[in-house]
Amino acid sequence: MIRIISMRLFQAILVMIAVTAVAFIMFRFVGDPVATMVREGASQAEKDALRATLGLDKPILMQFVEFAGRVLGGDLGTSFRYQQPVAELLMSRLPATLELVLVATVMSLALGIPLGVLCALKPTGIMSRIIQSATLVGISMPTFVTGLLLILIFAVNLRWLPSSGRGELVNLGGWQTGFLTISGLKAMILPSVTLALFQLTLIMRLVRSEMIDVLSSDYIRFAFARGLPRSYIYGRLALRNTLMPVVTVTGLQIGQLIAFAIVTETVFQWPGMGLLFTNAVGYPDIPVLAAYLLFVGFLFVMINMVVDILYTFIDPRLRTK
Amino acid sequence: MLPVLDIKNLRVEYPLANGGTLVAVNDIDLTLRPGEIHALVGESGAGKTTVGNALMGLLQAPGRIAAGSISIAGKQINTRTGRTEGIVPGRDVGAIFQDPMTSLNPLFTVESQLCEGMLAHLKIGRREARARALDLLKAVGIPEPERRLGSYPHQLSGGQRQRVVIATALACDPKLIVADEPTTALDVSVQAQILKLIRDLADERRVGVLLVTHNMGVVAEIADRVTIMQNGCVVESGSARGVLTGPKAPYARTLIAAVPPIEIRLERLPVPSEETPATLKARESVRSKSRVSAESKDDEPVLTVRDLCVEYGQRSFLPGRASAFKAVKSVSFDVKRGEIFGLVGESGCGKTTVANTIAGLVTPSSGSVHFQGVALGARRKKSLRQSLQMVFQDPYSALNPRMRINAAIAEPILFYRLAANAAQAREDAATLLEAVGLSGQAGERFAHAFSGGQRQRIAIARALGPQPSMLICDEPTSALDVSVQAQLLNLLKDLRDLAGLSMLFISHDLAVIRQMCDRVAVMKGGEIVELAETETLFSAPQHDYTRELLRLAPSLDRILKTENTAA
Numbered sequence A: 001m002i003r004i005i006s007m008r009l010f011q012a013i014l015v016m017i018a019v020t021a022v023a024f025i026m027f028r029f030v031g032d033p034v035a036t037m038v039r040e041g042a043s044q045a046e047k048d049a050l051r052a053t054l055g056l057d058k059p060i061l062m063q064f065v066e067f068a069g070r071v072l073g074g075d076l077g078t079s080f081r082y083q084q085p086v087a088e089l090l091m092s093r094l095p096a097t098l099e100l101v102l103v104a105t106v107m108s109l110a111l112g113i114p115l116g117v118l119c120a121l122k123p124t125g126i127m128s129r130i131i132q133s134a135t136l137v138g139i140s141m142p143t144f145v146t147g148l149l150l151i152l153i154f155a156v157n158l159r160w161l162p163s164s165g166r167g168e169l170v171n172l173g174g175w176q177t178g179f180l181t182i183s184g185l186k187a188m189i190l191p192s193v194t195l196a197l198f199q200l201t202l203i204m205r206l207v208r209s210e211m212i213d214v215l216s217s218d219y220i221r222f223a224f225a226r227g228l229p230r231s232y233i234y235g236r237l238a239l240r241n242t243l244m245p246v247v248t249v250t251g252l253q254i255g256q257l258i259a260f261a262i263v264t265e266t267v268f269q270w271p272g273m274g275l276l277f278t279n280a281v282g283y284p285d286i287p288v289l290a291a292y293l294l295f296v297g298f299l300f301v302m303i304n305m306v307v308d309i310l311y312t313f314i315d316p317r318l319r320t321k
Numbered sequence B: 001m002l003p004v005l006d007i008k009n010l011r012v013e014y015p016l017a018n019g020g021t022l023v024a025v026n027d028i029d030l031t032l033r034p035g036e037i038h039a040l041v042g043e044s045g046a047g048k049t050t051v052g053n054a055l056m057g058l059l060q061a062p063g064r065i066a067a068g069s070i071s072i073a074g075k076q077i078n079t080r081t082g083r084t085e086g087i088v089p090g091r092d093v094g095a096i097f098q099d100p101m102t103s104l105n106p107l108f109t110v111e112s113q114l115c116e117g118m119l120a121h122l123k124i125g126r127r128e129a130r131a132r133a134l135d136l137l138k139a140v141g142i143p144e145p146e147r148r149l150g151s152y153p154h155q156l157s158g159g160q161r162q163r164v165v166i167a168t169a170l171a172c173d174p175k176l177i178v179a180d181e182p183t184t185a186l187d188v189s190v191q192a193q194i195l196k197l198i199r200d201l202a203d204e205r206r207v208g209v210l211l212v213t214h215n216m217g218v219v220a221e222i223a224d225r226v227t228i229m230q231n232g233c234v235v236e237s238g239s240a241r242g243v244l245t246g247p248k249a250p251y252a253r254t255l256i257a258a259v260p261p262i263e264i265r266l267e268r269l270p271v272p273s274e275e276t277p278a279t280l281k282a283r284e285s286v287r288s289k290s291r292v293s294a295e296s297k298d299d300e301p302v303l304t305v306r307d308l309c310v311e312y313g314q315r316s317f318l319p320g321r322a323s324a325f326k327a328v329k330s331v332s333f334d335v336k337r338g339e340i341f342g343l344v345g346e347s348g349c350g351k352t353t354v355a356n357t358i359a360g361l362v363t364p365s366s367g368s369v370h371f372q373g374v375a376l377g378a379r380r381k382k383s384l385r386q387s388l389q390m391v392f393q394d395p396y397s398a399l400n401p402r403m404r405i406n407a408a409i410a411e412p413i414l415f416y417r418l419a420a421n422a423a424q425a426r427e428d429a430a431t432l433l434e435a436v437g438l439s440g441q442a443g444e445r446f447a448h449a450f451s452g453g454q455r456q457r458i459a460i461a462r463a464l465g466p467q468p469s470m471l472i473c474d475e476p477t478s479a480l481d482v483s484v485q486a487q488l489l490n491l492l493k494d495l496r497d498l499a500g501l502s503m504l505f506i507s508h509d510l511a512v513i514r515q516m517c518d519r520v521a522v523m524k525g526g527e528i529v530e531l532a533e534t535e536t537l538f539s540a541p542q543h544d545y546t547r548e549l550l551r552l553a554p555s556l557d558r559i560l561k562t563e564n565t566a567a
Helices: A002-029 A033-037 A045-055 A060-072 A084-123 A126-140 A142-158 A182-215 A218-225 A230-260 A262-267 A273-282 A286-314 B048-056 B110-121 B126-139 B145-147 B158-170 B186-203 B214-223 B240-245 B252-256 B277-289 B351-359 B382-387 B405-415 B423-436 B439-442 B451-462 B482-499 B510-516 B533-538 B544-552 B557-566
Strands: A171-172 A175-177 B005-015 B021-032 B035-042 B066-070 B073-076 B093-096 B176-180 B207-215 B225-230 B233-239 B301-314 B323-336 B340-344 B366-370 B388-391 B470-474 B502-507 B519-524 B528-533
Touching: A002 A060, A002 A171, A002 A286, A084 A126, A084 A175, A084 A182, A084 A230, A084 A262, A084 A273, A084 A286, A126 A182, A142 A182, A142 A262, A142 B519, A182 A230, A182 A262, A218 A230, A218 B340, A230 A286, A230 B470, A262 A273, A262 B277, A273 A286, A286 B035, B005 B048, B021 B035, B021 B048, B021 B066, B021 B225, B035 B048, B035 B186, B035 B214, B048 B066, B048 B093, B048 B207, B066 B252, B093 B158, B110 B145, B110 B158, B126 B145, B126 B158, B158 B176, B158 B186, B186 B207, B186 B502, B186 B544, B207 B214, B214 B557, B225 B240, B225 B252, B233 B240, B233 B252, B252 B482, B277 B423, B277 B482, B301 B351, B323 B340, B323 B351, B323 B366, B323 B502, B323 B528, B340 B351, B340 B482, B340 B510, B351 B366, B351 B388, B351 B470, B351 B502, B382 B388, B388 B451, B405 B423, B405 B439, B405 B451, B423 B439, B451 B482, B470 B482, B482 B502, B482 B510, B502 B510, B502 B533, B510 B533, B519 B544, B528 B533, B528 B544
Parallel strands: B035 B207, B035 B225, B093 B176, B176 B207, B340 B502, B340 B519, B388 B470, B470 B502
Antiparallel strands: A171 A175, B005 B021, B005 B066, B066 B073, B225 B233, B301 B323, B301 B366, B519 B528
16 A cells, blocks of 8 residues: 555656746746846847846756756746736636636536436436437537537526626635536526536546446346345445546546636636636746646646545555555 | 245246347256255356356346245345345345356455445444454364455465455355356366365355356265256256256256266267267268377377476666576476377466467566477477477457358468468368368358357367367366356367377366376476376376375266265
């Protein structure tokens, strides 16, 4: 167990070093920082002096080590556009995205798993056919179309829900949450439904196909031969065996959602990280882009680690050894 | 005394897509008294498992009980629903499945799987269920039952898992147990223990056991009565001893005769169908092409294995901390020209690893393998690879399902440039198919169109394509029915005589080894414990382990012998 975790940790560090190197290279090769920083018509001597103060005259490996050191210390540089430390900028946008993703994930799991089980138990039933075709629409429609449709129906025509923004927020020690006000919760509904729709379909189909496999296994036949109640066989014995791939996919999807909720955030003008990132690409705001790259790398590495550890909780076979 | 199971005129049908019906079980009668073990025997497709499923209410969806009646402990099964008022599977009928590796859920503890049935069927609490579970584990002879309750299935050996499965079957004190091939997946020594356990439980608890099996040795070992089935019908039924020693129906006679005896070596196993003229002609053509002449049989070894060691292990980054599992420890033997050399042992003894090393599928950690005087390393000359061919255990996964049979057989022929062009290679493939007893036209079809035995013939034809001088056969018949096994063993013998092939023949079945091999090596824990001429080994085994294996192998002959001594 400890061996597995330490192994994973070691791999995670390797990946993070590689990601940091890419972020570093981005600084080096996307324009000369000195050229953007000095005033116009500066002499060569002035430029060299600035180069020396920034440490850009040192050997490249030294520069990389220093860069990595700064990153570890939480210093991700200053945004070209906002003239604000990038770390601060990210932190101010993070809660919006995390809350959105959390709601969308809970929604997709809470609906996707039961629907998947239902479709697996009655693969030819009318209900499961309806569910399957309905979710097929969900998965094949681009997110921005779903988002715009929802805005059109619920915000423009019915006027039930707001079409953009996060509503009123409550500040909990630097974390701007929308969970504690009615308008915050209402604002969350449309974007999270839009985001959850694709996940829901994915999880439902995954659970369905996995469950069909598990139901034909010997240990489930053996459970039937012992006359155990159906609800117990399906809901406990079979379901736990189907959860392994669901955990993997959900983990990766959470990463995907946090990193790339860009379209949804743009449609709903949701002040999250995706919006920050799209703006940075247009500017181009290199420190923000580099920090974003580091953040996404870190996120995926962490999620994969958590998924691996969760595996060992679900599957006892991975615990020994 | 009320029979625990009474089946009358049972008929089970599966409606087919084309509107017809497949009759899986036709007009079966069977009675089982408390404490009796009744064996239901037959080859695959005989319908024996269907009978078991029917009485447990486990028939797969379109299948249905079309006629007849089943009553368990005097209560009738409703033939329309397949269920009985007052009879609950699990509580009144216990089940034991074939493969203990897959019949336990890997994610739940032994305790949870033992108790769930009791909690569902008996009105008892968790604590009481746990106490009963502990008693059950003791009753089935699991060491350290307290600790084992908290174990997961993967922490138990195959035999222990099957004991747990038996314990779950007994959990609610059923009157009837259906055991479907309960020992097929186990080693002989474990098989002997499990069979004894089932016998003892039947005697002590007065449980009736319906034992579904294809193994005549198992029947001889523990059954009181036996019913032989063919194509869904009963062909013979009676006391186990009576049927096994003096079968009356012709099918029963051939079936029992096809079981390879462990006590005596036969020139050929008796099989109903012998070679057709086409087969003989094809074999003649295979012989004329063979590069090894059958006459050049001398004592010069074709294959020499010296001090072979194979280790599997994880490498650690720290030197000296690598933990290695020694699968093969210093194994040495020779195979002479035209000889069939047997490797026998229980699962995990390293016999397959030896075969894979010789075939170049596994790299040895030390030792040498010489084939036709040339050392075999990781990289081999094409001619050497050509001369050494392999037949695998499972005919179902050994053939590519998307390739036509003649293409599969022609592939190595073309690869080794043994035919001028593709058309010629196909012709050779057709000849090979005829030589193994299939029709030449069979090559146009895909693997799924063939039965297990036919597929294994195809696999042999494919191995013969490159005109090898040596075949490695890894358990070539263990997935097959006895009558098919007998045919294949005869075929392999014929091919040896025909083409002067040498063979490395791997099996866990001592009777098969006795029929096939000239010399045998017995392996245990990665080492050869005894190597001798087959007849010497069977008549005067030297090593304790060999004696143990011989003693435990379930055998038809034993029942005959005990009867002789009794008479």
